[in-house]
Structure formats: C-alpha cells, structure tokens
Amino acid sequence: MRSALWWVVGIAAAAGLSAGAWLSRPTPASLPSMSDTSAPTRPVAQVTNVGPGDPMPTFSLPDLDGMPVQFPDRFKGKPLLINVWASWCAPCIEEMPELARFAARHADNGPQVVGLALDTPDAVLDFLGNVPVYYPIVIETPGPADASVKLGNTQGLLPYSVLVDAQGRIVKQKLGPFKAGEIEAWVATADALEVAR
Numbered sequence: 275m276r277s278a279l280w281w282v283v284g285i286a287a288a289a290g291l292s293a294g295a296w297l298s299r300p301t302p303a304s305l306p307s308m309s310d311t312s313a314p315t316r317p318v319a320q321v322t323n324v325g326p327g328d329p330m331p332t333f334s335l336p337d338l339d340g341m342p343v344q345f346p347d348r349f350k351g352k353p354l355l356i357n358v359w360a361s362w363c364a365p366c367i368e369e370m371p372e373l374a375r376f377a378a379r380h381a382d383n384g385p386q387v388v389g390l391a392l393d394t395p396d397a398v399l400d401f402l403g404n405v406p407v408y409y410p411i412v413i414e415t416p417g418p419a420d421a422s423v424k425l426g427n428t429q430g431l432l433p434y435s436v437l438v439d440a441q442g443r444i445v446k447q448k449l450g451p452f453k454a455g456e457i458e459a460w461v462a463t464a465d466a467l468e469v470a471r
C-alpha cells in the first residue's frame with residue numbers, strides 16, 4: 275500500500291514538472307487571455323518611447339498575403355488608426371465589430387483603420403475565417419521590440435490603439451478596448467486637438 279502511494283506521488287510530481295515546463299514556453303498561445311488589460315502580454319525592451327506630437331516610427335510588416343506594408347509611407351496623406359490585437363485576446367475580439375463599423379464609415383475619408391496582429395499568421399487567418407473584418411491586417415511576431423512597443427505600448431498590454439495624423443505624427447494613444455460609440459468621440463477629440471495646434 276505504501277509503495278502504491280509513493281508511486282502515485284511520483285507520477286503527480288513528474289506530471290507537474292512537465293506541465294510547468296510546457297506552460298512556461300514563450301509562445302503566443304501561452305500568453306495570457308486578456309480579460310482585463312492589466313496582465314502583461316510579453317516583456318518589453320527599452321525602446322524610445324513615442325507619444326503625441328512625435329513622428330510615427332517607420333517599420334514594415336507583412337499583410338495577410340505576406341506582402342510588405344511600409345509604415346507610415348503607405349498611408350501618407352490620410353489619418354491612420356492602428357489597432358494592435360491578437361486572436362487570443364478577448365477584449366480585442368470584443369471591440370473588432372466597433373472598429374469594423376468605424377472603418378466602413380470612413381472608407382473614403384477620415385482615418386483609415388489597420389489591424390496589427392501580434393500573433394502567428396496561421397492563428398490570424400483561422401480567426402479571420404470565422405470573424406472576417408474588411409480593413410487591412412498586418413502581422414507581427416510578439417517580442418520585446420515589436421511594432422506595438424515602437425508605437426509607445428511600453429506596458430505590453432492589448433488591445434492598444436494609436437491615432438496618426440495625415441503628416442505621420444502620433445496624435446493619440448489608447449490602452450484597452452473601445453466601447454460602443456467610443457471611437458468616433460476619441461477621434462473627434464484628437465481632431466479638435468489637431469486644429470488647436
């Protein structure tokens with residue numbers, strides 16, 4: 275009886291060690307689900323912190339077809355709303371219909387919406403197969419100096435949004451999801467600030 279008890283304890287300990295090692299792998303799937311925006315998604319490197327009034331940093335990311343998209347050059351002359359998200363981030367997914375409505379209303383004028391997925395291409399394509407959006411999506415591998423961090427997301431939390439003006443300057447940054455009707459007001463406030471400059 276005693277040897278059976280030790281055998282059970284030994285198996286439980288081995289299973290616990292194996293599970294702990296597997297769960298600690300630094301992959302997008304092992305990053306926390308963001309039921310609130312207080313849990314970090316990844317370590318953040320020391321990158322120059324940008325804020326309102328600063329020029330948007332330049333970078334290139336692949337779109338869903340693997341073609342490079344140059345930021346901010348591709349969108350020069352138009353305001354740009356960049357929304358950083360991931361397929362495993364619940365608040366990101368909840369705000370996507372609101373972003374899609376905003377993008378549809380401003381397809382011809384106003385801020386252009388771009389989704390920046392910190393995820394794997396397969397996960398993004400699978401997700402968008404079930405929840406399609408009709409604004410451009412680019413993909414970035416999460417890391418300590420990814421595009422989100424370059425855009426000022428020093429806490430490494432999601433969702434994260436940045437409004438860039440037509441001249442390529444950062445106007446506004448937001449950590450956390452947009453609620454219904456909030457995007458229009460958020461952009462309008464930034465427009466008022468822009469006029470006041």
